[in-house]
Each structure stands twice: as C-alpha cells, then as structure tokens.
Amino acid sequence: MKTEEIIKTLQDHNDWRRGVGKWDNGEKANYFDTISAYELGQTIDAAIEWLQTLEQERDEARLEAKLLRNNWVPRELRKGFFPWEDGNE
Numbered sequence: 001m002k003t004e005e006i007i008k009t010l011q012d013h014n015d016w017r018r019g020v021g022k023w024d025n026g027e028k029a030n031y032f033d034t035i036s037a038y039e040l041g042q043t044i045d046a047a048i049e050w051l052q053t054l055e056q057e058r059d060e061a062r063l064e065a066k067l068l069r070n071n072w073v074p075r076e077l078r079k080g081f082f083p084w085e086d087g088n089e
Contacts, residue, residue: 016031062082
C-alpha cells in the first residue's frame with residue numbers, strides 16, 4: 001500500500017470519527033459504505049509496518065552516526081553531540 005493511500009484513508013477515517021469535513025452533515029452512517037472494516041484494518045496494518053520500518057531505519061542511522069562521531073570527534077566533545085543522546089527523541 002502506498003504512503004499516500006495510507007494517509008488518505010486514515011485522514012478520512014479520522015475526519016469521519018470527528019464529524020468534520022464532508023462528514024459534518026450527519027452522514028456518519030455512510031462512511032462504511034465507502035470503505036470496509038477489512039480495508040481499514042489493512043490500512044492500519046500497513047501504517048504500523050511503515051512506522052516500524054522507519055523506527056528501525058532511524059535506529060540504524062543513529063548507530064551509524066554514533067560510530068562516525070566516535071571516530072572523528074574528540075572524546076571531550078562527544079557528550080551531547082546528538083540531541084537524542086540527551087533523552088530527547
């Protein structure tokens with residue numbers, strides 16, 4: 001599933017859930033005429049998989065950056081070199 005499809009489906013569902021946009025005129029009952037619960041579940045699964053992949057890539061990039069820093073930055077300058085090392089995400 002493409003990222004754009006995931007975003008659109010989740011945005012539509014959230015708009016319906018909140019009753020905003022095209023869903024603010026009492027059409028709540030019609031939402032599941034546009035998408036099945038199965039399709040919504042597949043979208044959520046795809047979003048979870050995508051987020052897990054991004055998290056793994058982020059962790060790998062951080063490790064690579066840390067290894068490069070340790071090889072090129074003097075030890076006394078290393079602490080606080082990267083924001084995530086201070087507990088910030």
